[in-house]
Amino acid sequence: MNPFPASEYIIPLIFLLFAGATIGGALFAVFTKWIIRSVCGLATASVGLAGMFYFLHSPFLAMIQILIYIGAVCITIVFAIMLAEPDEPQDGYGLHSVPWNVGAGIVAVAVFWGVARLGVTGDWPTPAVRVSDGSVEMIGVALLTTQSLALEIVALILLVSILGALAVARKGRHIE
Amino acid sequence: MTAAEPIRLLLFLVGAATFVGLNAAYLVWVERKGAGRFQRRAGPTEVGYAGLLQPIADAGKLMSKQLIVPPGADRMLFRLAPVMMMPPAIMAFAILPFSEYLVGIDLNVGLIALFAFSSFNVIAVMLAGWSSRNKYGIISAARVVSQNVAYEIPMMLVIITILMLAGTLSLTGIVDQQAGAFWNWNLFALASNPLMPVTFIIFFVCMLSETNRAPFDMAEAESELVAGAYTEYAGMGFGVFFMAEYANIVIGCAIAVILFLGGWHSPVGVFPGVFWFLLKLYFMVFVVIWVRWTFPRTQFYGLLNLSWKILIPISIFTLLLSAVMIKLV
Numbered sequence: 001m002n003p004f005p006a007s008e009y010i011i012p013l014i015f016l017l018f019a020g021a022t023i024g025g026a027l028f029a030v031f032t033k034w035i036i037r038s039v040c041g042l043a044t045a046s047v048g049l050a051g052m053f054y055f056l057h058s059p060f061l062a063m064i065q066i067l068i069y070i071g072a073v074c075i076t077i078v079f080a081i082m083l084a085e086p087d088e089p090q091d092g093y094g095l096h097s098v099p100w101n102v103g104a105g106i107v108a109v110a111v112f113w114g115v116a117r118l119g120v121t122g123d124w125p126t127p128a129v130r131v132s133d134g135s136v137e138m139i140g141v142a143l144l145t146t147q148s149l150a151l152e153i154v155a156l157i158l159l160v161s162i163l164g165a166l167a168v169a170r171k172g173r174h175i176e
Numbered sequence: 177m178t179a180a181e182p183i184r185l186l187l188f189l190v191g192a193a194t195f196v197g198l199n200a201a202y203l204v205w206v207e208r209k210g211a212g213r214f215q216r217r218a219g220p221t222e223v224g225y226a227g228l229l230q231p232i233a234d235a236g237k238l239m240s241k242q243l244i245v246p247p248g249a250d251r252m253l254f255r256l257a258p259v260m261m262m263p264p265a266i267m268a269f270a271i272l273p274f275s276e277y278l279v280g281i282d283l284n285v286g287l288i289a290l291f292a293f294s295s296f297n298v299i300a301v302m303l304a305g306w307s308s309r310n311k312y313g314i315i316s317a318a319r320v321v322s323q324n325v326a327y328e329i330p331m332m333l334v335i336i337t338i339l340m341l342a343g344t345l346s347l348t349g350i351v352d353q354q355a356g357a358f359w360n361w362n363l364f365a366l367a368s369n370p371l372m373p374v375t376f377i378i379f380f381v382c383m384l385s386e387t388n389r390a391p392f393d394m395a396e397a398e399s400e401l402v403a404g405a406y407t408e409y410a411g412m413g414f415g416v417f418f419m420a421e422y423a424n425i426v427i428g429c430a431i432a433v434i435l436f437l438g439g440w441h442s443p444v445g446v447f448p449g450v451f452w453f454l455l456k457l458y459f460m461v462f463v464v465i466w467v468r469w470t471f472p473r474t475q476f477y478g479l480l481n482l483s484w485k486i487l488i489p490i491s492i493f494t495l496l497l498s499a500v501m502i503k504l505v
């Protein structure tokens with residue numbers, strides 16, 4: 001079989017695209033002055049991260065990442081911003097606090113250095129038996145056996161919050 | 177990796193993009209003709225036979241118009257919003273199974289993937305409204321979020337009801353369980369949930385709301401908000417939103433066909449194929465258009481009341497009912 005032209009470049013290219021989206025989105029979220037643009041950066045980073053999950057053969061996690069982070073978290077954040085924040089960046093915001101910036105920079109570099117060092121030099125044993133392949137079936141079995149208490153508690157919290165919202169909605173809003 | 181697979185994907189991508197484009201163009205024609213007939217007038221007649229070339233004239237007009245970014249708008253987000261709207265809509269077509277053989281990628285989590293892609297829709301419309309620096313746009317953005325958050329919940333409860341019946345997230349798997357004649361469709365799965373038709377109606381109402389169609393088109397209620405989030409978009413900027421809206425209608429109707437109406441299976445048990453899928457799909461699209469020109473737009477609090485006070489309690493009840501029935505049967 002003759003391979004598709006340049007097929008050996010497709011996979012590294014896709015990987016670079018997702019890695020670039022993750023890192024670029026994160027940097028964009030941190031460095032911009034407008035908080036609503038930060039949310040867009042967060043959304044971009046989430047898409048990149050979802051791509052990474054897909055790349056690691058876990059489409060379920062990838063889709064859940066998009067569904068939760070873009071469909072729920074980002075929208076909630078933007079909604080909160082709309083209700084609260086004026087969209088003008090304040091003059092000189094973040095420029096006059098040099099000690100804070102330096103301190104934050106030192107902490108960030110230290111954390112990044114620590115994590116990177118752990119990742120590179122740490123001892124990562126590969127399990128002799130492949131425990132789980134991260135498929136939907138395995139996640140489902142795990143959720144209903146070993147993690148069933150956590151699942152039940154989460155389900156209860158969600159049900160209570162829906163019922164609470166229903167109770168508030170049914171009562172209505174009365175101006176006093 | 178053999179040559180066939182990337183070429184197949186490329187062809188499917190081109191096919192999906194063409195399908196989206198043609199659908200958007202000709203559903204506008206169908207919508208205008210349909211609106212005309214419902215209101216006892218002719219609709220477009222001038223361009224081509226029965227106005228059939230009207231969409232091409234419209235596309236030419238939209239593409240030749242100047243793109244304007246209003247002063248004071250957030251230029252980057254304003255340009256980004258249409259870009260975020262369109263690709264997820266096209267990506268969803270890679271997952272939709274048109275027939276047993278005509279499916280781009282048969283994901284085993286296809287159903288979740290469809291809802292993941294459709295969640296971009298909300299954030300795109302919201303960014304469009306926010307970045308235009310237009311008060312109608314911002315009101316529309318706030319409306320679109322509260323509407324979509326409210327209707328996502330009964331939609332998901334309905335989906336869970338179907339999933340408990342099917343036991344799989346794969347779209348082809350769900351369709352295959354409905355093979356045979358129409359009484360095997362999930363719509364008529366009365367043995368496992370006697371309220372299944374009600375569930376289907378809840379799904380349909382939520383789908384109308386999620387795609388911002390009348391009577392729930394709060395986001396661009398033209399008599400109140402000019403054009404809502406799209407007010408400041410000129411030319412193809414607006415055109416992209418318009419195309420994505422029709423693409424989302426097609427996707428929503430396709431989900432309804434796959435989940436409830438047996439996908440590509442024939443209602444009488446003979447000749448299954450893509451023909452039946454398209455027939456059911458366009459019947460659903462016709463119903464969507466029919467509803468738009470029949471019912472007046474609801475008020476906004478009526479819209480939220482419908483979801484929180486009626487649809488969510490009923491869908492929780494049907495969910496519990498089908499859980500009990502599955503346990504008992």
